[in-house]
Structure formats: C-alpha cells, structure tokens
Amino acid sequence: MITRLCGAAALALAPLIGAGAELSHDGLLTVDTHVDIPPTYMREARYDVGGDTALKVDLGKMERGGLDAAFFVIYVEQGPLTAAGYADAIAQAELKYAAIELMLARYPDRIRLATTPRQVREHHASGLLSAMIGIENGYSLGRRLDLLDAAYARGARYLGLTHTGHNAICTSSGARPEFGDAPAGDVGLSRFGRSVLQRANALGVMVDVSHASDACVRDVLQTTAAPVIASHSSAHARVPHPRNINDALLRGIAANGGVMQVVAYSGFLKLDPEREAAVASLQEAVARQAGATEFDSDRHEELPTYRQGLARIQREHPVATLEDYLDHIEHAVQVAGIEHVGLASDFDGGGGITGWLDASETPNVTAGLRRRGFSDQDIAALWGGNLLRVWSEVERVARAERTR
Ligand SMILES: [Zn+2]
Structure with missing residues (x-):
C-alpha cells in the first residue's frame, strides 16, 4: 500500500489519536455519498427510520455503526423524454424531498440537514447525524434549468446527471432501447447538459458522473469549472461493468481534483x-x-x-465480500491517489455486501482498511475528508463564478 502522508493532516489528527494510539472508528467523521429511500419512506410505519426497520439505513443503525453523515438520494425512475414523463418525474422527486423533510422534522435531536461541509463537521462535533441531499437522475429536471435552482434551494448538493437511460442532459452507461436509446458511442453532454453543468458550477452543486456514459464523463471533465464526483461507482479495471469507471477516466477525475466514491454494490465488485x-x-x-x-x-x-x-x-x-470491496478501493487509490477516493454504500438501492450489509456494520469497513495498511490519515480521507474537500472547492468556485 503506497500512501502519501500529509504533515498538516497528521498534526490536525494528533489530538484525536494521542501518542501511539489508533484513531478509533468513533473518532472518525464518516460520510456515505449514496443512500436510497423507498417511495413511501417515512409515510409507512415500517419505513419510519426513528425505530428499528428492515431498511439498511435507519437512525439507530447509523448511530450504532458510527455512520455520521449520508447523502439521501432523490432518485427517479427513467421514463420517456416527454412532457408527461417529466411531469411524473417531478412528482416522484417531490415525494422524496417531502419524505426527507419529514424525517428531519420528526427527529431534530438525532439528525439535521447539512447543506455545507461546515455543517457536517458541526453536527458531528455536537453528536448529531447529518442528512445531505443528492439527486439521482437529472431526468427530474426535465429540460428546465430553474428546477436545478429549486433543488438547490431545497438542499440538494449533488446532481447525478443520469440513471439507466439517456436523458436531455447526457447519455447513460446503460441505454434503454424501449425509450428509443441507441448505444451512447461518442455522444456525451448535450447543449442543455452544458448549461446544466454551468448552472451547477454557479450554484455550488457537485456534479455526479456515476451512471453517465464514458463520453459524458469525458465531456464533463472537459467542461466543468469545479471538481466532480462519482457518488457510487467502482473500478472498471477490476470488474468491466459499464457502471464502473475505467482507469483513464479515474485519472481524469483525479486531475480535475475530484473524487470517486467506491461503492459496496455486489454486481460492480464481482462478476x-x-x-x-x-x-x-x-x-x-x-x-x-x-x-x-x-x-x-x-x-x-x-x-x-x-x-x-x-x-x-x-x-x-x-454476494461480494468486504475483501472484494477493499480490492476495488486499493486499486482506485493506486490509480487516482489517496486524495481522490471515497466510500459509498448504495444501501436500500441494491448495495450491501458480506461484511458491510447495513449501516450498523460500518466499523468493519474501517477495520478492513486498517488491515490493508491504510494509515489513520488515509482512512479519514477515504471516509469523508476527500469528499468534504471537493464540496468546499465546489462552494469556492461557485462564489468566484457569482462575483465574476
Ligand atoms: Zn445508482
């Protein structure tokens, strides 16, 4: 394991870990960039996350597992690129925003909305969980830029450009022939997609390239004014699934200052x-x-x-195991460098592996990273330091764009 030690980071951690002692999992700030929610989240008693649920992420599992912060995802299913399709997508997204708001309103003593990296750190320091909001599938914006502004006002801080199926923004890693999709080929961002990217940069919304086609990732890297993320993807060099990121694009994300959040989704970790x-x-x-x-x-x-x-x-x-997951993390770190890799579960959206089956098992990931030889500094970077750095940089670029 080759890692770069950063003097400043080592100093900053010193008070937490003391002389010779290891940083404990509880002392870490852990961020998961992709947690899904069912359509009836919080509205049905079985999905009220204040109690014990069958979900992989509820508040008790986060607290017990020391999973401090999660991006809850406004996922909408792909449909036709028509006025009726967009109206349905907007309605689906609305249900999910309302569900997250219900969770925040019901449990303010346990979890709070974070719309800045600083709030994530403040909540952690006061013993509170953080909920952030990410969009999965720009289809729910239809062809309307103002809906991105509205999403930002509601707290959304990353925009996953696509899901399975091309949309008005860009092509997907998975075409949907039933909606008339041809394979993406060399077609990436559309003209509307470029304006979405510009608006995301100006607002301070992180652009998420997970699910996008390779051509789209390439176009995004050439166009964006701010670092980007892949909120839940693994290494294509290890498992050649179209959802995974190849080494060339991974190097591109690193050169852009961004981060790939390696995902604990069995199908992307092991064929x-x-x-x-x-x-x-x-x-x-x-x-x-x-x-x-x-x-x-x-x-x-x-x-x-x-x-x-x-x-x-x-x-x-x-299913894949924690060891398969750690293999992908090690590969990504070797290719991109320790500063450009992070962690994501995709819990309640198909994620979960033997060893990290739900949020309560989160300490196993930290222990696994330590077994593989990652230092405390590396583990803190993987578990959220890198993502929060990218997010801060995205905020800085937005401030600069606004004053231009
Ligand atoms: Zn996904």
Whole structure:
C-alpha cells in the first residue's frame, strides 16, 4: 500500500489519536455519498427510520455503526423524454424531498440537514447525524434549468446527471432501447447538459458522473469549472461493468481534483452471471405468484418466498465480500491517489455486501482498511475528508463564478 502522508493532516489528527494510539472508528467523521429511500419512506410505519426497520439505513443503525453523515438520494425512475414523463418525474422527486423533510422534522435531536461541509463537521462535533441531499437522475429536471435552482434551494448538493437511460442532459452507461436509446458511442453532454453543468458550477452543486456514459464523463471533465464526483461507482479495471469507471477516466477525475466514491454494490465488485440469472428468475417467479407482471422490490422483497429464495441463492452464489470491496478501493487509490477516493454504500438501492450489509456494520469497513495498511490519515480521507474537500472547492468556485 503506497500512501502519501500529509504533515498538516497528521498534526490536525494528533489530538484525536494521542501518542501511539489508533484513531478509533468513533473518532472518525464518516460520510456515505449514496443512500436510497423507498417511495413511501417515512409515510409507512415500517419505513419510519426513528425505530428499528428492515431498511439498511435507519437512525439507530447509523448511530450504532458510527455512520455520521449520508447523502439521501432523490432518485427517479427513467421514463420517456416527454412532457408527461417529466411531469411524473417531478412528482416522484417531490415525494422524496417531502419524505426527507419529514424525517428531519420528526427527529431534530438525532439528525439535521447539512447543506455545507461546515455543517457536517458541526453536527458531528455536537453528536448529531447529518442528512445531505443528492439527486439521482437529472431526468427530474426535465429540460428546465430553474428546477436545478429549486433543488438547490431545497438542499440538494449533488446532481447525478443520469440513471439507466439517456436523458436531455447526457447519455447513460446503460441505454434503454424501449425509450428509443441507441448505444451512447461518442455522444456525451448535450447543449442543455452544458448549461446544466454551468448552472451547477454557479450554484455550488457537485456534479455526479456515476451512471453517465464514458463520453459524458469525458465531456464533463472537459467542461466543468469545479471538481466532480462519482457518488457510487467502482473500478472498471477490476470488474468491466459499464457502471464502473475505467482507469483513464479515474485519472481524469483525479486531475480535475475530484473524487470517486467506491461503492459496496455486489454486481460492480464481482462478476457473477449465475447469481444474476438466479435472482432474475426468482424475481420473476415471486412476481408471478403475487399476480404482478413484474417484480416490485417495494412490494415483493419482504415476501417469505422471496427471502427464502434469496437465502438459497446466497448459499450457492454468495454476494461480494468486504475483501472484494477493499480490492476495488486499493486499486482506485493506486490509480487516482489517496486524495481522490471515497466510500459509498448504495444501501436500500441494491448495495450491501458480506461484511458491510447495513449501516450498523460500518466499523468493519474501517477495520478492513486498517488491515490493508491504510494509515489513520488515509482512512479519514477515504471516509469523508476527500469528499468534504471537493464540496468546499465546489462552494469556492461557485462564489468566484457569482462575483465574476
Ligand atoms: Zn445508482
């Protein structure tokens, strides 16, 4: 493990760790850049995160696991690029903003909204969790730049340009032929996408290239005035999944001063087509049994037949482990440098691996990083220092753009 030690960072940490002692997981500021929420989050008792839930992230799991801050995601499903499609996406996004606001209103003594890196640090110092807001899929902006301003006013601080399927902003790493998508090829950012990027830079919204096509990432790196993030992606050189970032683009993100948040999503950490096929046929069978045309994770995931089926598949084709995750982190650090790598779970959006199955198991990640030889300074950088640095830089660029 080759890491660069930073003198200033070492000095800053000295009071926390004392002479010869290791920095404890509890002493770290940990930031997860991608946590999903179900459509009925906070509105159904089973998704009220003040109590014990079946979700991978609730307040108790964050507190017990020392997961201090998370970006909760305004994800909307891709639909057609039509007025009706955009109206539906805006409505889906509204439900999620309202759900996060409900959580914040109900549990102000446990979690607070953070819209600046400084607030994240202040909340941590006062023993509070931080909720940040990220957008997943710029489809929910339709073709309206003013909706980005509205999202910023609501607290959103990163914009994931795409999801699966091309949109008005740029092409995706996963085309959706049913919506008329051709493979992305060399087509990246659209003209509207460039104006979105400019507006994000001026507002101080981090641009997130996870899910974007390689051509889009390339165009973003050439166009942006501020560092960018990949909020939840892993290393393409280790697992050639289209959602992963290749080494050339990873170096580009590092050169831009940005950060790739390596994600604990099994399918991006370890290729296992047999598992994928087994899960797909289980989902089909469970949906059929429930009288539905397709599997709906929100309604079908908790059915006993699904849970039992998944347990059987897990015995035969186990999900990725913490060691697979650490391999991707080490690779990213070797290629990009320790300052340009961070961590993300994608919990409640398909993320979760053996060893980091939910937020309560977060200390295992810190212990794993230490076993791999990362120093306290490295671990603090991976766990949030780098992301907060990028965020601060994005704020600085926005201030400069506004006074220009
Ligand atoms: Zn995603």
